[in-house]
Amino acid sequence: PARVLLGRVGAAHGLKGEVVLHSFAEVPEDIAAYGPLTDANGERTFDVTVVRVTEKGVIARVAGITDRTQAETLKGTELWV
Numbered sequence: 001p002a003r004v005l006l007g008r009v010g011a012a013h014g015l016k017g018e019v020v021l022h023s024f025a026e027v028p029e030d031i032a033a034y035g036p037l038t039d040a041n042g043e044r045t046f047d048v049t050v051v052r053v054t055e056k057g058v059i060a061r062v063a064g065i066t067d068r069t070q071a072e073t074l075k076g077t078e079l080w081v
Helices: 028-034 070-074
Strands: 004-014 018-023 048-054 057-062 079-081
Touching: 004 028, 004 057, 004 070, 018 028, 018 048, 018 070, 070 079
Parallel strands: none
Antiparallel strands: 004 018, 004 079, 018 057, 048 057
């Protein structure tokens, strides 16, 4: 099946594991409405919850990511549906 690139993880945001998402959805905060997202290879799944939208991008929490160090490992990850 065809897949669509919906966004990319930018920088970690704060100390509790939040990230900045660069959303390619028509309405940026709708990126979480598409259900679980996967990485480019389809090997990892990400359950995303939008916290708020800023001029930097969509601030979001990713299930299982609980601190800044974990969030930093996601930088540059493409998010596909």
